[in-house]
Amino acid sequence: MKKHFFLLLSLVSVFCSCTDHEDDGKYANFLVAKPLKISLSEFEDSGDIIAPKPIEESGKIYAYNNYIFVNDKYKGVHVIDNKNPENPIKIAFIKIAGNVDISVKDNYLYADSLRDLLVFNIANKDNIKLVNRLKNVLQDNIIWPMADIYEWENATTEDEVLVGWEVVTERRLKEEVQLMFEDVALNNTADARNTGQGGSLARFKIVEDYLYAVDNHNINVFNIQNLENPLDLDDIYAGFDIETIFNRDNHLFLGSKSGMYIYDITNPQTPTFVSEFQHGTACDPVVVDGDYAYVTLRGGNTCGATESGLYIVDISTITDPVLTKQYPLDGPYGLGIKGNTLFICDGESGLKVYDKTDVDKLKEINHFKDIVAFDVIPKENNLLMVGDNILYQYKYLKNNISLLSSLNLD
Template sequence: MLKKIFNPVLVFIAAGLLMQGCIKDHCTQTYSYFVPVYKTTEEVRANIKSNAPREMELTGKLYIRGNYIFLNEIDKGIHIIDNAIPTSPKNVAFIDIPGNMDMAVKGNTLYADAYTDLITLDITDPLNAKTTKIVENAFPFRQYYGTFYADNSKVIVDWLKRDTTVNRDCDNGGFFGIDFNKNEVLMYNDMLSLPNYSNNAGSSSSSKSVSPFGAGGSMARFAIAGNNLYSVTLNDLNVFEISAPQQPSFTNKVNIGWNIETIFPFQQKLFIGSTTGMYIYSISNGNNPVKESQFLHVQSCDPVIADEKYAYVTLRTGTTCNGTSNRLEILDITNINSPSLVKTYEMTNPHGLSKDGDLLFICDGANGLKVYNAADINNLKLVTTIEGIETYDVIAMNNIALVVTSDGLYQYLYADPNNIQLLSKIKVKQ
């Protein structure tokens, strides 16, 4: 049920752990505490629908369906953006879904997580989205760390921040002098620092490809193929039957390994990224995915996309994945049972990626959006770098690249790759 609330954005924003002063061997440090705001399960579920639009603050996963963009507001819900005119997108509604981080769309049905539950919404009219089914406990617990205990009879819908200054030993950088109590939490997660977001299903590899399921970014943990919805958790692949789209049913759980991160569907295959490698599963029998192969790499966060011949994997440092490398790996998957590394390219801090024809788009964190000509994977040619934006994920299709950044949602026209033009941007709340 929704009331089983665990591990939202695990936020240990120790607010920079700012040292305020030091006299002899006595120092002070300021920390940010977060106090949960609760509502009842009934109140929360009654409000999972299209409500008035709200400003973006901390955006995450991205999904496109027709003229609409669905953009996750981490742990809060989903922005609905009318993109019929890409030069003038309109933020038209917000679906309040506490605990939401992922989504996928099939036809007029949107699937989203709400902490441990799977929410199904009818979006025939996106401005009047309505819940049609809730699959309770669809996902393993998302768990807080430390000594915080949530009130399991209610749902956390927000957090109130407050700062406190404590004394500590100057020679010890640990958390001394902190009085934790069960109603407050000092949380940690790289998800609030946009370059280090963890995890929606990969984007189309060609603008000529038309999918009835829409397209998601490469940081996805939800994917739709045929009559199935697939979702990856830390170590499992969950399978839902959606032949009746608005009435999904759980059918299978497949253990994959550990530290699973992303999922990308392509031609009856699922390409699954983990901190230690890429797994390939056949979904010829949609309800029973079968492992075909895997490729291991050094430990790192691992978004992945694929086309007919190659898989493209980005690895990065500076996250809870404990990675030590920042690079793009290109794998030959023509022999699906034995993927092999073809070429490695060094990057700064790569995140999401997308491919349209011969153009490869890579979000390189604070180094902006990089666009490559990938006609020859052994000799990628950098076409351009769009600087001045801190990038997280990208979907490139139909000559428009949608880019999620630390300060909002940008759209670029790349009909002429040598002259990429900014079409529009929606900025986050300052």
């Protein structure tokens, strides 16, 4: 397999000099997953708190008391003082290698660092401290994209750590790609307390004295009665391509690339499967309000073949979720609900705001265009939204919202 892989790399450069006539149908476009990696020393140095720095790629957003935490994908977390929402201020950066998620309870922040779970005491925002590190408790925490080719041979060396994948489109010789596929096939035969609030894209969720962290296949369960010293409990296998987690009452709602899975946490240390709602392959966050689950599906590219849209699923019978209505969207990511208002981050199409009083007839009440919308948190007094390295805050009006402030994180 190795010789075929490196031959493919050389063919890419050769092809660049070919004309359309020379192509003669021998080449095709393939989705190629290229490794994103960091040095082993950088991974082992996770937990440092440094002065504010420009963001590289904004990820998920989390709100706790008067502070906002914005993930810098695979790098760490930006800490923002939001006592005055009209003038938020960056105050620190927590370096966490491979980080994509956090959750907070009673001034203890839990963060993933690839396989490890880190615990920070954030009671004093001017003196944040790493107080614990649980090693190798998140076994399948790297997010795997859908691609035709994975550049396995170039993934890491002994001095590097894989944190994720970047997917690009490349033109490859079809015959050589087929040979590589054949080699692969042969080789494979052998809460009520003081917790914060995350968006719909979250993979961490605190419910009372338990932290639930989903990876690609499992629900990782931690007892956090002792906030500084979490107890790692047995993982619960939940399927494939798990992406997000949402909680309502005694149920967890997991979004995956193939459907929504519902788990009962009446016994909090052992979530039990209740039911599932299947859809075509797509990236899939979910939020729940009343008798309905709202699921955004982002198709195309690395997320699958399903057309992008909003699925509204009737969960009044929790053991038998049923699709009620489907609405088209362009390329949605996170979503949130405040009362009868539904907020959808529709990627490059901006933030869309709907009146969901009648789920069969959603009414668009606002559309903020010319922005990139990624993740959103509807708070009691204002709406938080992040996208394209900018933190937006909106003020609720009687039947609408208006922009309150924007903070460029660069």
